[in-house]
Amino acid sequence: MTERLVIVGGDAAGMSAASQARRYREAGDLEIVVFERGHFTSYSACGIPYWVGGQVRDRDQLVARTPAEHRARAIDVRLRSEVVELDIAGGRVRSRDLATGVETWTGYDQLVLTTGARPIRPPLPGIDAPGVHGVQTLDDGEALIAALAATSGRRAVVVGAGYIGVEMAEALIRRGFEVTVVHRGVEPMSTLDPDMGALVRDALGGLDIAVAGDREVTAIRTGADGRAHAVAAGSSEYPADVVVLGIGVAPETELARAAGLPIGGHGGILTDTALRVLGYENIWAGGDCVEVLDLVSGMRRHIPLGTHANKHGQIIGANIGGGYATFPGVVGTAVSKVCDLEVARTGLREKDARAAGLQYVTATIESTSRAGYYPDPAPMTVKMLAERLTGRLLGVQIVGREGAGKRVDVAAVALTAGMTVAQMTALDLGYAPPFSPVWDPVLVAARKAVRAVGERG
Amino acid sequence: MTERLVIVGGDAAGMSAASQARRYREAGDLEIVVFERGHFTSYSACGIPYWVGGQVRDRDQLVARTPAEHRARAIDVRLRSEVVELDIAGGRVRSRDLATGVETWTGYDQLVLTTGARPIRPPLPGIDAPGVHGVQTLDDGEALIAALAATSGRRAVVVGAGYIGVEMAEALIRRGFEVTVVHRGVEPMSTLDPDMGALVRDALGGLDIAVAGDREVTAIRTGADGRAHAVAAGSSEYPADVVVLGIGVAPETELARAAGLPIGGHGGILTDTALRVLGYENIWAGGDCVEVLDLVSGMRRHIPLGTHANKHGQIIGANIGGGYATFPGVVGTAVSKVCDLEVARTGLREKDARAAGLQYVTATIESTSRAGYYPDPAPMTVKMLAERLTGRLLGVQIVGREGAGKRVDVAAVALTAGMTVAQMTALDLGYAPPFSPVWDPVLVAARKAVRAVGERG
Missing domain, CATH: 3.50.50.60 (FAD/NAD(P)-binding domain)
Incomplete structure (x- = not known):
């Protein structure tokens, strides 16, 4: 018997879930219906500033996959069609065609909520x-x-x-x-x-x-x-x-709230690690409308970001498809560029650490993206937080120029692995004069953090 | 009583050891004598291609610290002075002044061998x-x-x-x-x-x-x-x-060999994790003349690289100074740039994995350094090796253009942490269109590697 998967929201998370589920299960086995209240699917909202700024010429460049492309893979995308009610007991959703106002009930076997976030x-x-x-x-x-x-x-x-x-x-x-x-x-x-x-x-x-x-x-x-x-x-x-x-934005969870689904302290839907809504066997949620586990503090957070939404979609799609995938959590990595300024962060800020009951030391250093003698060494400042006593890495912030931003990834992996700053000082990072001073700035910060941990005892 | 530290070789490892030991112990407590057969100390050999190429104008830019600067910190640097014999039983070294030919014996309490490598x-x-x-x-x-x-x-x-x-x-x-x-x-x-x-x-x-x-x-x-x-x-x-x-180069270990110090299968001096020469309480070795532990294969390797030499020196200096530091090993990271081509690697190649008795799968993907719609997305190819069955990451190689090379650091940290490729797919790496596609190329490779592990069982 054909099952029906209904997805509410056709952007990154929703359409990734649809595509991944389709990879696992054919149309005869799984019907996929996506309700999207806007005009587009699968687009990069993160790309909008570059479109406005003129680096991206054409709106269509921001669309990873059009509705027609999804439909060609037997994904029934319904644009300008807004879900206005979830009937969990009845296993169905009520949608409204925004052009005609006509409302329809659609039953589901599996339901995915990827309703995103709304701007504050x-x-x-x-x-x-x-x-x-x-x-x-x-x-x-x-x-x-x-x-x-x-x-x-x-x-x-x-x-x-x-x-x-x-x-x-x-x-x-x-x-x-x-x-x-x-x-x-x-x-x-x-x-x-x-x-x-x-x-x-x-x-x-x-x-x-x-x-x-x-x-x-x-x-x-x-x-x-x-x-x-x-x-x-x-x-x-x-x-x-x-x-x-x-x-900023807030999780778009009106439907979920009205249906009595569990909502966390940051307003996002609560799920387990497989992204199943807590307490519901056949309802899943991902992307900007859910809360995620912060692996560093152990607390839940709301982090609207395309890269998480894409991961969530893949994971939900795999699990509905009969595969197995989980989203263990985030460490809170973000990177941004303003002209030639690069700004990055991962893990906890000082106030996050305090809120989590963690005592910490900080170390801030200045270095460059390249060997000092190589042309145009770009300056950068790296701040590192480490837990007092244990020396566990808690967070890194970087402000600099070209080559600064993505260095935060080293800290993101170290945070995920639960490394101490002392362990980090031994990291075997890529070195050549065009790429780094002989001591990578992240290692310089780690060395200073080790001393700070030692001083605080 | 004042102890005497004798260091043989005044480049990165030797002078780092001297500087770090001096930070811990004052001149009245520790006398430091460095023998260097060349004309320079503490220079970046890695910078020579950029000096020859004209990006670095002046030789002196490659010298991190001059002999005079070291001497000002009470480090007795003796240039053009070559150690020609180690008398371990007598606790002394014989050096030759290369200008005059005069030979002198100098006693030591602690001996550091940082003799580097010689070109083949x-x-x-x-x-x-x-x-x-x-x-x-x-x-x-x-x-x-x-x-x-x-x-x-x-x-x-x-x-x-x-x-x-x-x-x-x-x-x-x-x-x-x-x-x-x-x-x-x-x-x-x-x-x-x-x-x-x-x-x-x-x-x-x-x-x-x-x-x-x-x-x-x-x-x-x-x-x-x-x-x-x-x-x-x-x-x-x-x-x-x-x-x-x-x-290429080979470890410069003639002195050590002649003195009967332990030499490994790759011709480098063998040390413990604190960089003490195996079996000798007061002899230390680091930099291009030692073998290091490959954390991925568990085998010893010889990896002449300035970044390791600098770390070794710091560690030896701290240990002699009464601190505590160790060099757990390397994962074999290297990065290089030829015009706008970037080449990077970390961990094991296929032949290394075979030599270590490891069965593996590979995954190779093509991606870009930026979102596809952002101007000038630079292409890159990422190859990943994972252990069969366990899925443990074994190695990554990257060939691409701007923004490709330092991405290898993510894999270097993951290797150090012993992560599986499945764990890597959940890594929270920095994402913004100027820095990465929504799926970072390393994550795309990890996802493909997960599938390859699954297929091989």
């Missing part, structure tokens, strides 16, 4: 005015690009100084705008400790990006035409011909 | 002719640069296609020479498997470097002036205005 939009005056843009979906990107082309003004304000915020700042600079980033933290990039965020602030200044920190946005001011023309933050006002919101 | 010079006709150059020491580099400036010819032949050989090929191209690399392997870069070496051969061709493989050099032909003018390999002859030998 604080309920501020003017937040929905024309000229205020999110950058979460391809539709958002398209609207922003049209707005940038239409305006004769040249002032852009980005609200939020996280990865999306700074990447959008670069994109707007590339399009010839004067950019101000307004954010509420003391320093930009609150995914870093403030001392490392301060380096990012300095670097952004050098890139002609104005940064206004410690500013809680209180309103978007609109003009007589009803369009946004300034961002108000406390007593300050930042004139804006276009406003981009990069405040 | 097969006993071929013409091998010592003018125009034949090694590139092991700063003196060698200086002689080569002078020779390149002096010759009006433009044909260079590099013998050997390992890291030094290909790096020297680039250096000579940069100086306007026509370069032929003559080597005896089927493919260049015998530190890779031949299938990956073939990619290097193709890429070198694209860089206008001629590669003549499967050619055992039988003689250096000299002209009436006694200078080298061609390299003979079997029935072929390669005209040469300058010949560079990059055949």
Whole structure:
């Protein structure tokens, strides 16, 4: 008998699950129906800043696989079709065709929830005015690009100084705008400790990006035409011909909540390691709508990131297909680039360590991406956290130039393996003058961290 | 009472040991005498190709710390002073002043052997002719640069296609020479498997470097002036205005052998994990003259590399100083760059695995350094070896362009941690479009390797 797999959400996680399940099971054995409320499937939301910035010419380049390509593999993709209710007891979902308003019930044997995340939009005056843009979906990107082309003004304000915020700042600079980033933290990039965020602030200044920190946005001011023309933050006002919101996202779990599925403290759906929703044999969830285990702190977190979503999809698809795959958790790795500035982090910040009850030491060093005598050695600062007493690596943050960012991967693997900083000092990392000083910066930081652990006892 | 530390060899390992020991113990507590037969201390031999190639302007840039700087820290560096005998029973060394020929005995409480490696010079006709150059020491580099400036010819032949050989090929191209690399392997870069070496051969061709493989050099032909003018390999002859030998090096252990110290199967001094020479309480050895433990195969290897030498020196110095440090071993990581080609490897090749009695599967994939839609995604090929049955990672080789080489570090850490390829598929590596496709190439290779392990059972 043919089983039916219903997937709610057709982006990275959902379509990866569909594709992987199809690899294991043929259409006669498993029918696959995907409901997607937008116009696109399988696209790279992470690529939107580069599309806006002009490095990516064409929207279609961001689409990894079109609905037609999925359909050719017997995956029934239903676009502009929004699931509005999960009937768990009845084993069915109710969907609405967004064009016609017609609603339909569809039964499932296996259900996958990959509903993603929604951008945070604080309920501020003017937040929905024309000229205020999110950058979460391809539709958002398209609207922003049209707005940038239409305006004769040249002032852009980005609200939020996280990865999306700074990447959008670069994109707007590339399009010839004067950019101000307004954010509420003391320093930009609150995914870093403030001392490392301060380096990012300095670097952004050098890139002609104005940064206004410690500013809680209180309103978007609109003009007589009803369009946004300034961002108000406390007593300050930042004139804006276009406003981009990069405040972050929250798990999109309304359906799951309404159906009584388990939701964690960060608002994401809770699953086991195989990504089965806790307590439900035939319901799975992955991507930006779930919480994941932080392998370093042992706590759950919400980390919306395409690379996790893709992994989740593969794992869910394999498990539904009769294979076996698990998602043990994350260590919290992220990397970003703003012009030639590279910013990376993995593991715990100081405040994360404190929140997890971990005592720690820190070590911060400056080094370069190449041997000092090789042309253009790019500077970088590496901060390392290690647990007091045990010396276990807890986290690494890197701010630097070319060649800095991906060095964080060494720490990500070391965190996964539970290495101590003393073990790290012996790591056999690739060395040649064009790639590294004879002591790789990560090793230099590890050596300093070892001494700090020794001093604290 | 003041102890005396005698160090034989004043390059990376020896001077690191001296510096580190001095950090722990003051001059009144520990006298440090370093014998160095050359003119320099603490220099980067790995930087010589970039000096010859012109990226490094000045020889002094390659000197990390001058003899004067060491002396200012109460390290008694004796240049042009060669140790010619170790009297272990008497606790003393005999040295010869190379300028005057005067010999002196110097007693020691602690002895460090950091005698390095000597370039392999097969006993071929013409091998010592003018125009034949090694590139092991700063003196060698200086002689080569002078020779390149002096010759009006433009044909260079590099013998050997390992890291030094290909790096020297680039250096000579940069100086306007026509370069032929003559080597005896089927493919260049015998530190890779031949299938990956073939990619290097193709890429070198694209860089206008001629590669003549499967050619055992039988003689250096000299002209009436006694200078080298061609390299003979079997029935072929390669005209040469300058010949560079990059055949490799062997541990320099004559002194140690003569004194009866333990020597391993690869010709290197044998030590324990603290780098104490096996069986001797107060003799230490490190750098290019020792054998190291290969953590993947469990066998000993000789890996002459500046990064290990620096680590060894630090460890020896700490241990002599009263600290505690160990060198657990290597996984065999190496990375190299030839023009924009990047080549990296870590762990075991197929033949290493066979030699270690390990059964394995392989997986080779092609990917890019960035998201496919981001400008200039650089192609790379990743080959992964995993143990049959257990799925333990055994090795990784990468050939690609910008951003390819240092990715090998992820595998180096995973090898150190003893990870399986299945564990690697869950690694939380840094992702953003300018840095990586959503599946990092190393993860793509790991996924394919998991399937290969499954198929072989």
